[in-house]
Amino acid sequence: xxxxxxxxxxxxxxxxxxxxxxxxxxxxxxxxxxxxxxxxxxxxxxxxxxxxxxxxxxxxxxxxxxxxxxxxxxxxxxxxxxxxxxxxxxxxxxxxxxxxxxxxxxxxxxxxxxxxxxxxxxxxxxxxxxxxxxxxxxxxxxxxxxxxxxxxxxxxxxxxxxxxxxxxxxxx
Amino acid sequence: xxxxxxxxxxxxxxxxxxxxxxxxxxxxxxxxxxxxxxxxxxxxxxxxxxxxxxxxxxxxxxxxxxxxxxxxxxxxxxxxxxxxxxxxxxxxxxxxxxxxxxxxxxxxxxxxxxxxxxxxxxxxxxxxxxxxxxxxxxxxxxxxxxxxxxxxxxxxxxxxxxxxxxxxxxxxxxxxxxxxxxxxxxxxxxxxxxxxxxxxxxxxxxxxxxxxxxxxxxxxxxxxxxxxxxxxxxxxxxxxxxxxxxxxxxxxxxxxxxxxxxxxxxxxxxxxxxxxxxxxxxxxxxxxxxxxxxxxxxxxxxxxxxxxxxxxxxxxxxxxxxxxxxxxxxxxxxxxxxxxx
Numbered sequence: 484x485x486x487x488x489x490x491x492x493x494x495x496x497x498x499x500x501x502x503x504x505x506x507x508x509x510x511x512x513x514x515x516x517x518x519x520x521x522x523x524x525x526x527x528x529x530x531x532x533x534x535x536x537x538x539x540x541x542x543x544x545x546x547x548x549x550x551x552x553x554x555x556x557x558x559x560x561x562x563x564x565x566x567x568x569x570x571x572x573x574x575x576x577x578x579x580x581x582x583x584x585x586x587x588x589x590x591x592x593x594x595x596x597x598x599x600x601x602x603x604x605x606x607x608x609x610x611x612x613x614x615x616x617x618x619x620x621x622x623x624x625x626x627x628x629x630x631x632x633x634x635x636x637x638x639x640x641x642x643x644x645x646x647x648x649x650x651x652x653x654x655x
Numbered sequence: 656x657x658x659x660x661x662x663x664x665x666x667x668x669x670x671x672x673x674x675x676x677x678x679x680x681x682x683x684x685x686x687x688x689x690x691x692x693x694x695x696x697x698x699x700x701x702x703x704x705x706x707x708x709x710x711x712x713x714x715x716x717x718x719x720x721x722x723x724x725x726x727x728x729x730x731x732x733x734x735x736x737x738x739x740x741x742x743x744x745x746x747x748x749x750x751x752x753x754x755x756x757x758x759x760x761x762x763x764x765x766x767x768x769x770x771x772x773x774x775x776x777x778x779x780x781x782x783x784x785x786x787x788x789x790x791x792x793x794x795x796x797x798x799x800x801x802x803x804x805x806x807x808x809x810x811x812x813x814x815x816x817x818x819x820x821x822x823x824x825x826x827x828x829x830x831x832x833x834x835x836x837x838x839x840x841x842x843x844x845x846x847x848x849x850x851x852x853x854x855x856x857x858x859x860x861x862x863x864x865x866x867x868x869x870x871x872x873x874x875x876x877x878x879x880x881x882x883x884x885x886x887x888x889x890x891x892x893x894x895x896x897x898x899x900x901x902x903x904x905x906x907x908x909x910x911x912x913x914x915x916x917x918x919x920x921x922x923x924x925x926x927x928x929x930x931x932x933x934x935x936x937x938x939x940x941x942x943x944x945x946x947x948x949x950x951x952x953x954x955x956x957x958x959x960x961x962x963x964x965x966x967x968x969x970x971x972x973x974x975x976x977x978x979x980x981x982x983x984x985x986x987x988x989x990x991x992x993x994x995x996x
Contacts, residue, residue: 522735529798546784546787549784549787550787552791552794556795556798557794557795557827558794558827561797561820562824564798565820565824568805619844
């Protein structure tokens, strides 16, 4: 997302906000990993995902930005917190930590590497125009015309996950 | 001329709108709280507050507010201090943001805003994704609830928060499904656009089932009786709010009453014809909107006085086994009607 910021003498406001939210997301992401309390880590994750949503909003992708908030902040992290509080996290100030630092480091470094490589390979040379707003109706049209097959495949995948969850829950 | 210059400056208009929305956000819940005090009391053959402000206790809520501000702000010893103090704000900020997009009237005919005609009217902001924004932003409150319950270091708080989260997740789905069917019927996500689409008839008439689902799900989202399992006072004291005192507890209460107003307003815009009136067309749109919001809020209070609390398993069963399937069938029917007619 940097090309716009470095190009030309005038730095545009959207670029400034993208930089701010990006910094917030990066700092919170580090806090997620370094936090000794698993609930604090989950709450930092809320900030990371919220900042990512804010970046989408600044870039003019209103629908994607609010989807990010609704799905990730409103549903996924809530389920994560719900699971933590129901099972692992005792109330109070006990350290909720895990001793598998080495494995965790290798995993996160690998994920970081793979994602950076993929994003760099596919979007590295692209210029992002910050002042174009994507209308929701356009997203709907392209979703139900050009991308109808991937869309349906994803729905079938979700259905499979749903059936799996029910099978797991039925076991008792 | 000065007025003209003032209103042609978008920042000035923005500041003015923000101030108006904020004042409405602070006063409407106070008024509703008083109506609940008195209405509930009369429904139970009591008088309710009679002393504060002399005339039928009209200043009771103001006195309550002053009391909340004066009281000591206690944080329990074992609590996770930062999260405990942050939680009420995480709950109230999304509720206040919903007020930003409630449209009270139609778009003005003449408009000097840079975006052109149709950009100004009785609302804070007209987002392209209006209703989606409302649903996304109100989902954040759950996190505040979980934070409050966990950080209190009290088992009753934690049980309340977990019940609350389970309830909010379960009822989020019928709420979203009911709202998306309206968006399909109107052909737009913008709240102003949905209001405009009801010029011929209110959306409540073709699909009364959807309206009922929306109201039930809203009640559950607000944890209002009969869906007040998360704060069931006879079992778990006051749920996630047990350890809170003073202004932070006040913020939780304010968010509950502001939530009643905002969800009533959204239901009015989605189903009850927004600013479109009947019989007496000379009454201006914003008055109609306010009157309908008031009527729906009163219904919420009335339901509290009427129905007993649902048990936890009944509550989950109602969402997953009844509301969600009905809402899905409803979407299917809406789709068929949209394509056929």
